[in-house]
Amino acid sequence: MADLSANFLGIKSPNPFWLASAPPTDKQYNVLRAFEAGWGGVVWKTLGSQVKNVSSRYSAIDYGGTKMMGFNNIELISDRPLAINLREIAECVRLFPDRAMIVSLMADNSRAKWHELIAQVEDTGAHGLELNFGCPHGMTERGMGAAVGQDPEIAKMVVEWVMEKATIPVITKLTPNVHSVVPTGRATVEGGTHALSLINTIQSVTGVDLDTLVPNPYVAGKSVYGGYCGPAVKPIALKMLTTIAQDPITSRVPISGIGGVSTWKDAVEFLLLGASNVQVCTAVMKHGFRIVEDMCDGMNNWMDEKGFKTLDDFIGKSVPTITHWEDLDINYHIVAKINQDKCIHCGLCYIACEDTSHQAINLSYGNPYNTYSIKEDECVGCNLCKLVCPVDSCITMVEQRKGDEYVNWKEFQRRGLPLNDH
Amino acid sequence: MAILNNRLTAEQYEQNFSDIHPPFDSRDAALVEANRCLFCYDAPCTKSCPTSINIPRFIKQITTDNIKGSAYTILDANIMGAGCSKVCPVEKLCEGSCVYNFLDEPPIPIAKLQRYSTEKAIEHKWPLFQRKPSTGRKVAVVGAGPAGLSCAHALSREGVDVTIYEKENQGGGLMTYGIAAYKVTPECCKDEVSFITSLGGIDIKYKQALGQDVSLAELQNNYDAVYLGVGVGLARQLNIPGEELAGVEDAIQFIYDIREKGYPSVPVGDKVAVIGLGMTAIDAATQAKRLGAKDVTIVYRRTQAEMPSTEVELNLAKLDGCNLIWLASPKEIKGENGRVSQLICHVMELSVPDTSGRRAPVETGETITLNVDMVIKAAGQVPYEELVSTHQLANWNGKVAIDSRCATNIPGVFAGGDCVNGGKEVVDAVQAGKDGAKAILEFIMSEIGPPMRSE
Numbered sequence: 001m002a003d004l005s006a007n008f009l010g011i012k013s014p015n016p017f018w019l020a021s022a023p024p025t026d027k028q029y030n031v032l033r034a035f036e037a038g039w040g041g042v043v044w045k046t047l048g049s050q051v052k053n054v055s056s057r058y059s060a061i062d063y064g065g066t067k068m069m070g071f072n073n074i075e076l077i078s079d080r081p082l083a084i085n086l087r088e089i090a091e092c093v094r095l096f097p098d099r100a101m102i103v104s105l106m107a108d109n110s111r112a113k114w115h116e117l118i119a120q121v122e123d124t125g126a127h128g129l130e131l132n133f134g135c136p137h138g139m140t141e142r143g144m145g146a147a148v149g150q151d152p153e154i155a156k157m158v159v160e161w162v163m164e165k166a167t168i169p170v171i172t173k174l175t176p177n178v179h180s181v182v183p184t185g186r187a188t189v190e191g192g193t194h195a196l197s198l199i200n201t202i203q204s205v206t207g208v209d210l211d212t213l214v215p216n217p218y219v220a221g222k223s224v225y226g227g228y229c230g231p232a233v234k235p236i237a238l239k240m241l242t243t244i245a246q247d248p249i250t251s252r253v254p255i256s257g258i259g260g261v262s263t264w265k266d267a268v269e270f271l272l273l274g275a276s277n278v279q280v281c282t283a284v285m286k287h288g289f290r291i292v293e294d295m296c297d298g299m300n301n302w303m304d305e306k307g308f309k310t311l312d313d314f315i316g317k318s319v320p321t322i323t324h325w326e327d328l329d330i331n332y333h334i335v336a337k338i339n340q341d342k343c344i345h346c347g348l349c350y351i352a353c354e355d356t357s358h359q360a361i362n363l364s365y366g367n368p369y370n371t372y373s374i375k376e377d378e379c380v381g382c383n384l385c386k387l388v389c390p391v392d393s394c395i396t397m398v399e400q401r402k403g404d405e406y407v408n409w410k411e412f413q414r415r416g417l418p419l420n421d422h
Numbered sequence: 423m424a425i426l427n428n429r430l431t432a433e434q435y436e437q438n439f440s441d442i443h444p445p446f447d448s449r450d451a452a453l454v455e456a457n458r459c460l461f462c463y464d465a466p467c468t469k470s471c472p473t474s475i476n477i478p479r480f481i482k483q484i485t486t487d488n489i490k491g492s493a494y495t496i497l498d499a500n501i502m503g504a505g506c507s508k509v510c511p512v513e514k515l516c517e518g519s520c521v522y523n524f525l526d527e528p529p530i531p532i533a534k535l536q537r538y539s540t541e542k543a544i545e546h547k548w549p550l551f552q553r554k555p556s557t558g559r560k561v562a563v564v565g566a567g568p569a570g571l572s573c574a575h576a577l578s579r580e581g582v583d584v585t586i587y588e589k590e591n592q593g594g595g596l597m598t599y600g601i602a603a604y605k606v607t608p609e610c611c612k613d614e615v616s617f618i619t620s621l622g623g624i625d626i627k628y629k630q631a632l633g634q635d636v637s638l639a640e641l642q643n644n645y646d647a648v649y650l651g652v653g654v655g656l657a658r659q660l661n662i663p664g665e666e667l668a669g670v671e672d673a674i675q676f677i678y679d680i681r682e683k684g685y686p687s688v689p690v691g692d693k694v695a696v697i698g699l700g701m702t703a704i705d706a707a708t709q710a711k712r713l714g715a716k717d718v719t720i721v722y723r724r725t726q727a728e729m730p731s732t733e734v735e736l737n738l739a740k741l742d743g744c745n746l747i748w749l750a751s752p753k754e755i756k757g758e759n760g761r762v763s764q765l766i767c768h769v770m771e772l773s774v775p776d777t778s779g780r781r782a783p784v785e786t787g788e789t790i791t792l793n794v795d796m797v798i799k800a801a802g803q804v805p806y807e808e809l810v811s812t813h814q815l816a817n818w819n820g821k822v823a824i825d826s827r828c829a830t831n832i833p834g835v836f837a838g839g840d841c842v843n844g845g846k847e848v849v850d851a852v853q854a855g856k857d858g859a860k861a862i863l864e865f866i867m868s869e870i871g872p873p874m875r876s877e
């Protein structure tokens with residue numbers, strides 16, 4: 001049995017799965033249910049000045065028969081009275097002392113307001129604070145949320161205000177609505193934040209209702225840009241996470257990974273690319289809190305198989321394998337191979353290669369089944385056929401190096417090697 | 423033992439004859455299956471469909487809620503695509519060649535998806551097809567079955583005016599009169615015929631039998647071309663003693679009566695023997711059982727390996743509780759007071775394979791006796807040989823002979839479907855109708871000259 005326990009800035013939790021600041025962490029009832037289900041921690045939905053929400057608030061992208069591949073919301077920070085939130089937070093901490101309780105904050109834009117809010121929250125016994133510099137809708141118009149996260153100087157200033165007052169660990173949550181998360185990440189690390197978390201939601205329009213002609217979500221004939229999340233955003237989140245994990249300044253602090261985490265596999269990927277734990281929201285909004293069971297179990301089994309005893313054994317392990325394009329080995333070459341015994345003759349590899357790639361697949365007509373085979377000389381090893389093939393390990397890529405030594409693009413140019421080699 | 427009607431209550435009849443292949447319950451259920459489709463290139467399912475429906479395309483259209491487009495894709499290739507979605511033996515056609523079979527996964531339920539689209543088209547009477555301007559040409563079609571309707575629709579789309587002569591009082595042919603009622607209801611058949619003729623330019627004259635109410639010469643005189651889609655209809659006789667006894671019936675008539683008269687009006691025996699093991703035999707046996715027969719036994723002279731029915735069909739009969747006797751061939755029907763009482767069968771065995779590899783059944787000399795009160799003959803159908811020969815049509819044992827362009831030996835007279843091939847699936851007849859229409863259009867253009875504009 002691997003040890004799944006996590007220690008984030010001294011905040012301990014029995015596993016690395018926290019619920020992100022969002023509707024599921026908006027009240028005691030949900031949070032207690034989450035803790036009973038086994039969640040390691042929660043980030044309480046953002047507290048700040050009183051707001052009012054609209055309906056509807058959510059919309060989703062369904063793809064290929066799968067619901068909620070992408071999800072979008074226009075909810076604001078918690079719309080419940082601050083006093084009730086504070087009382088419930090304290091109660092949850094009392095009932096589940098072994099779980100992490102982080103509180104997300106978004107005070108009005110003044111040092112005094114931040115200080116006041118931090119003091120109130122610390123009184124609850126919460127273990128940490130998360131600064132919401134990411135909310136992309138509603139709050140930005142008032143100069144908060146993503147408006148802060150998009151300006152490194154302002155972000156740094158707010159972090160500095162917070163650090164003057166906070167006595168418990170501070171995590172700064174970054175917005176992805178920037179060309180790079182690194183500048184704000186650096187600024188807040190320099191401002192003193194103890195940790196970073198990312199990503200918040202991405203501004204989006206999920207689609208337009210083709211009957212009403214109004215985009216989703218629909219609010220009395222109008223809509224607004226919403227924050228995009230769910231499985232669809234995972235690749236973007238992983239990329240942003242990696243840039244933070246690679247940067248010499250931002251990598252000094254631990255990172256909490258967020259963005260489309262739905263399974264233990266997603267979580268492992270986030271940890272391999274530098275996160276110390278993960279936060280989950282959309283997946284529980286789709287399936288409820290019970291998904292944590294398989295998340296823990298699956299991660300545990302994987303760690304056992306790989307021989308990892310603790311999370312620290314693999315956190316960040318994949319970060320060094322992401323390099324620059326010009327450092328890739330050009331002599332590495334692979335060609336596709338179709339296993340005729342496994343082939344079901346769907347022709348997907350053929351048509352993808354024929355129409356869109358390198359015309360490297362032969363078609364031999366049959367009735368009703370055609371036969372497909374690779375023209376090795378034409379195959380550039382792009383991998384497309386393997387990706388479209390619906391059968392497990394029917395198409396494999398076989399290594400056929402062009403040369404023994406490692407040659408990258410810079411070296412290739414330096415030596416003046418011919419361009420049409422392969 | 424007695425042959426009786428009204429054996430069941432109205433509820434029992436309704437339950438026994440309800441749709442055996444119910445449609446999808448919901449859009450989501452259809453989408454789940456549609457989204458499983460791999461969208462194969464040069465798809466085996468399309469190649470295995472006699473009408474070459476672009477199946478991956480219509481399924482893709484379902485996934486995007488483009489149901490109108492989906493229905494067009496189906497019906498453009500097969501105007502009886504709605505009926506075919508219910509009666510096609512898909513296990514040996516499209517679904518049988520679905521690549522998922524190689525993965526030991528259930529194939530895409532192509533028929534059910536096809537039904538999903540086409541039912542909507544028919545229910546909402548979508549005007550998916552428009553006629554080209556009238557050419558002023560006229561074609562007579564004999565028979566409003568799948569071949570005739572398909573031919574008529576294809577011709578009318580090209581601006582040819584079509585008159586169909588049909589001997590029954592409803593269109594649809596085999597679909598309406600020759601298939602088990604639990605597969606396709608009379609209302610479905612009626613709606614399908616209405617949908618086809620809603621294109622315009624197609625006039626069906628009912629109760630007009632060729633050779634009785636209308637002559638071929640008359641049609642030749644009054645039309646630019648004639649298409650014969652008369653099908654097959656006569657049951658093969660057993661030519662054994664006792665065939666004239668009361669209680670011996672042919673399956674085609676039996677099924678026809680179920681479709682025409684309504685379930686309570688059709689009498690069945692307590693103990694019924696069905697001779698043969700084609701689709702018609704299965705339809706007769708299962709329906710006899712569903713009408714309330716206590717005991718139904720299918721008698722077939724070969725083994726399961728040689729049966730013409732598909733395994734899916736055979737299982738229908740088994741699940742309905744029909745008995746099967748393999749390697750038995752009727753020898754004699756015995757009666758009491760002019761009514762069937764026993765069926766005596768030769769016990770058969772398969773001979774050594776001949777040069778073609780076929781193993782013929784031969785008598786062993788032993789017999790078995792079944793106590794029955796009704797015998798339904800489903801030992802195959804024979805063409806209208808007399809009708810064909812009296813019209814001087816070149817033929818093979820009554821099957822109309824045509825050349826590669828669907829033309830008979832009589833100039834301007836074309837033919838297709840069961841009357842040519844001796845009896846195949848509905849979907850084959852639809853394709854034959856399309857081929858016939860194409861040939862007739864070419865004939866009209868080249869032999870008679872380019873179409874005249876009616877303006």
